[in-house]
Amino acid sequence: xxxxxxxxxxxxxxxxxxxxxxxxxxxxxxxxxxxxxxxxxxxxxxxxxxxxxxxxxxxxxxxxxxxxxxxxxxxxxxxxxxxxxxxxxxxxxxxxxxxxxxxxxxxxxxxxxxxxxxxxxxxxxxxxxxxxxxxxxxxxxxxxxxxxxxxxxxxxxxxxxxxxxxxxxxxxxxxxxxxxxxxxxxxxxxxxxxxxxxxxxxxxxxxxxxxxxxxxxxxxxxxxxxxxxxxxxxxxxxxxxxxxxxxxxxxxxxxxxxx
Numbered sequence: 001x002x003x004x005x006x007x008x009x010x011x012x013x014x015x016x017x018x019x020x021x022x023x024x025x026x027x028x029x030x031x032x033x034x035x036x037x038x039x040x041x042x043x044x045x046x047x048x049x050x051x052x053x054x055x056x057x058x059x060x061x062x063x064x065x066x067x068x069x070x071x072x073x074x075x076x077x078x079x080x081x082x083x084x085x086x087x088x089x090x091x092x093x094x095x096x097x098x099x100x101x102x103x104x105x106x107x108x109x110x111x112x113x114x115x116x117x118x119x120x121x122x123x124x125x126x127x128x129x130x131x132x133x134x135x136x137x138x139x140x141x142x143x144x145x146x147x148x149x150x151x152x153x154x155x156x157x158x159x160x161x162x163x164x165x166x167x168x169x170x171x172x173x174x175x176x177x178x179x180x181x182x183x184x185x186x187x188x189x190x191x192x193x194x195x196x197x198x199x200x201x202x203x204x205x206x207x208x209x210x211x212x213x214x215x216x217x218x219x220x221x222x223x224x225x226x227x228x229x230x231x232x233x234x235x236x237x238x239x240x241x242x243x244x245x246x247x248x249x250x251x252x253x254x255x256x257x258x259x
Contacts, residue, residue, distance in 0.1 A: 051102045051110060054219065057212035058092040058100075060112045071118070074127050075111070075134075082134050082184055087111045096205045097121070097198045100219040101133040104143045120201060121194055128191035129198075129221055132181035139180065141173050145219050174221075178243055182250060192247040198222045199240040
């Protein structure tokens with residue numbers, strides 16, 4: 001997690017240093033001081049509002065236990081097993097199956113499922129992907145991911161900077177969350193099966209890489225954009241085939257779906 005934090009902070013530090021250098025040359029020390037104050041204020045704005053930006057981009061809404069009792073039951077059981085507070089639950093109307101978690105601590109985390117995800121996964125597969133998201137919370141890498149998503153959303157009009165920020169998200173965090181989630185449920189093949197379904201459907205129904213949605217793609221369990229062009233440049237996810245192989249290796253071989 002510390003390595004991920006350093007990688008995410010590096011592009012932000014470089015960007016801030018460049019802005020301060022330009023300000024000091026053109027505006028002098030007083031201008032550089034003003035720019036420094038603005039950058040600090042901007043950092044706090046990103047910290048407190050990135051969650052809202054991400055959920056708004058997905059048109060997500062909070063759901064109650066009355067609406068989704070099964071979803072709440074699964075999350076409550078997993079959170080208890082992982083010794084975590086229960087996250088807030090949101091549902092996006094997106095047809096593409098995907099899921100993400102945003103927040104800065106275990107107590108403030110919010111898990112957002114798409115309608116497409118809830119529609120195509122079996123209860124065991126849904127349990128597996130929720131365990132994957134709780135693993136991100138437990139490993140505390142969701143805080144860095146949320147902050148970098150907020151920063152990337154502000155510079156989304158400059159694709160090069162947005163791509164550099166996405167490169168700060170190491171693919172290893174997905175492998176680690178896969179392993180931790182599989183250990184939490186005790187059913188790695190359910191997560192492997194879910195990843196296959198999500199990857200196939202996401203490839204058939206890719207989202208458009210624009211604005212805050214492009215900035216938040218690294219928060220999702222699977223890459224939501226086309227594999228070519230800007231969508232491909234924004235990819236921070238390891239190959240699904242390799243993720244599935246590693247999960248199947250936990251059981252000593254491929255699952256029934258892969259035979």
